Structure formats: C-alpha cells, structure tokens
Amino acid sequence: MGLDDIRRRIAAAEERAGRAPGSVTLIAVSKVQPADRVTTVLDAGQRVFGENYVQEAQGKWPGWRAAYPGVELHMIGPLQSNKARAAVELFDAIHTLDRMTLARKLAQQIADQGRSPRLFIQVNTGDEPQKAGILADELPVFLSSCRDLGLSPQGLMCIPPEDQDPLPHFRLLRRLAADHGLPNLSMGMSADFETAIAEGATHVRVGSALFGARDYG
Ligand SMILES: *Cc1c(COP(=O)(O)O)cnc(C)c1O
Numbered sequence: 001m002g003l004d005d006i007r008r009r010i011a012a013a014e015e016r017a018g019r020a021p022g023s024v025t026l027i028a029v030s031k032v033q034p035a036d037r038v039t040t041v042l043d044a045g046q047r048v049f050g051e052n053y054v055q056e057a058q059g060k061w062p063g064w065r066a067a068y069p070g071v072e073l074h075m076i077g078p079l080q081s082n083k084a085r086a087a088v089e090l091f092d093a094i095h096t097l098d099r100m101t102l103a104r105k106l107a108q109q110i111a112d113q114g115r116s117p118r119l120f121i122q123v124n125t126g127d128e129p130q131k132a133g134i135l136a137d138e139l140p141v142f143l144s145s146c147r148d149l150g151l152s153p154q155g156l157m158c159i160p161p162e163d164q165d166p167l168p169h170f171r172l173l174r175r176l177a178a179d180h181g182l183p184n185l186s187m188g189m190s191a192d193f194e195t196a197i198a199e200g201a202t203h204v205r206v207g208s209a210l211f212g213a214r215d216y217g
Contacts, residue, residue, distance in 0.1 A: 003028075003044045006210050013197035024197050027074050029189075029207030031056065032214045041210065042068045050095075050205050052077025054086050061090065075117075076157075076186075076205055078132050081105045088113050095120040095157040095186050095203075098132045100145060107149040119153040120186050120203075121146070123176060125169040126161035133158065139176055155184025155202065166192045170199035 010024050027050040030038045038049075038060075047070045051057035057073065065071045075091040078098075084105035087094060094117050097103060110116050121142065124133030134142050139156075146153055156177045160169035170187050177185055177200075188196025190209035197204065208214060 003041055003046055003210065006206055009194060010197065010204065013194040017198045019197070024201060025203045027076070027186075027203055027205045028210055029076065029205050030060075030211065031077070031207065032216060033207075033211045035060070037211045038064070042071075048072045048074065050074040050076040050207075051091075054079070054083040054090070057090055058086060074203075074205075084109050085113075088115055088117060091117050093118040093120065095205075096122045096132065097146070097151075097153060098122040098124075098134055100142070103146050103149055103151060107151055110151070118155075118184075119146075119151060120155040120157040120184065121153050122157045122159075123173060125158045125172050126164065128161055131159065131161075136172060136176060139180065143180055153182065155182050155186055157186035159189075160187075160192075167195060167199070170196050170201070174200045 006026060010026055011021060014021055014024055025048055027048050028041055028046050029050040031052040042064060051073065061073055072092045073090060074093040074095060075087055076095045079087055079096050079102060081101050088106065088109040097119050122133040124131050124135055127135060156173050158169055158173045160166040173185055173187055184202045185200050186203040188201045188204040190206050193204040193206055
C-alpha cells in the first residue's frame with residue numbers, strides 16, 4: 001500500500017477523532033520482510049520500526065542504523081528472559097513486558113547498561129490462555145511491583161483476539177491506562193489501526209498493510 005497511504009490514513013483518523021496531527025506514532029512492523037521492502041520505507045523517511053524476534057533484529061538493524069540516522073526500534077514480540085540483555089542493548093522501546101521474571105531481568109539490565117528503553121505492559125484483554133500478557137485484574141499489582149523494581153512503564157499494549165471485534169479491547173486498554181495514569185497506548189494493526197486511533201492509540205503497529213504480506217516460507 002505504501003508509506004504515504006498509511007500516513008494519510010493515520011492523519012485522517014487523527015482528524016476524525018479530534019486529535020492533534022502527529023499524536024499517533026506509526027511503528028512499521030518489519031519482521032520477516034525482505035530487505036528491499038524495508039529500505040524502500042527507510043528511504044521514504046520512516047524511522048520507527050517494530051520487530052518480533054531479537055535474533056532477527058540483531059542481524060538486520062545494526063547496519064541500517066548506521067546507514068539511516070535516527071532509527072528507533074520497538075520490540076513487539078514475546079521476549080524470553082534470557083534475551084533481556086540483548087533486548088535492552090538493541091531496542092528503544094519494549095511493548096511486551098508481561099511477567100515479573102522478565103521485569104526483574106530488564107531492571108537488572110537497565111541498571112547494568114545505563115540504557116532505558118520505554119516500557120509497555122502487555123495486557124491479555126481477551127483472557128486468552130495461549131496469549132501472552134497479564135490479565136486486566138492483575139494490572140494494579142503488576143504495575144506496583146514493576147515500580148518497586150525502579151521501572152517506569154509508560155503505556156499498555158494489547159493484541160485483541162483474532163476472531164473478535166477489537167473495539168471493546170481497545171476501550172478496555174484505554175480505560176486501564178487512564179486509571180493508572182499511563183500516557184501511551186500501543187494498539188491497532190493493519191486491519192484495525194483507524195479504530196484504534198479513534199479509541200486513543202498513541203502507537204499503531206502496522207506491518208502487512210505497509211510492506212505487503214509476510215512470506216514465512
Ligand atoms: C506482526 C505484528 C503486527 C503487525 O501485524 P499486521 O497485521 O501485519 O499489521 C503488529 N503487532 C504485533 C504484536 C505483531 O506481532
């Protein structure tokens with residue numbers, strides 16, 4: 001579809017929602033995409049990217065970072081605790097803080113490395129047993145435990161169940177963030193980012209609508 005089209009759609013959704021132009025950050029989700037598709041989007045000026053796999057990102061991004069100043073990398077996939085060191089080294093934001101073991105590892109790495117990626121807590125808004133994320137009910141305790149570790153999560157992230165209307169999930173995430181004074185909302189993907197913007201998303205994660213379908217071959 002192209003970067004210009006996605007940017008136009010984001011701007012139109014911001015306007016419809018009465019939100020300030022530029023209040024939504026586009027995260028271009030480049031996981032699994034061929035290099036030429038990513039460099040096309042880099043050449044067009046996009047600088048904020050999302051990746052799901054630490055190893056894949058370690059392979060691709062150091063080179064592009066050197067070639068394209070100002071790149072900001074967001075980790076949006078499940079993060080194993082033993083990858084916390086690499087994640088803190090590589091990413092500017094981590095959207096998938098979802099358990100205390102990971103919170104402890106991240107806190108340790110943030111202290112050791114003197115780097116502080118912005119943190120989002122992933123919430124399992126659909127109560128799906130197979131999906132990562134803390135349950136909405138657990139948020140108050142989880143958040144205060146994170147703060148006890150010296151972490152300052154700045155937002156919430158969700159991936160609504162695939163077979164459901166995402167709207168109630170976006171609304172729940174927004175309410176939870178407001179209740180806890182968290183300014184950022186990472187929600188909305190290719191199929192529903194305009195709906196998410198209407199519900200207050202500050203970060204939308206768009207992959208296939210921007211780059212084309214992923215080929216997992
Ligand atoms: C892959 C992925 C996306 C992008 O999905 P599209 O439907 O291709 O836009 C967004 N968020 C997360 C967490 C993902 O894993």
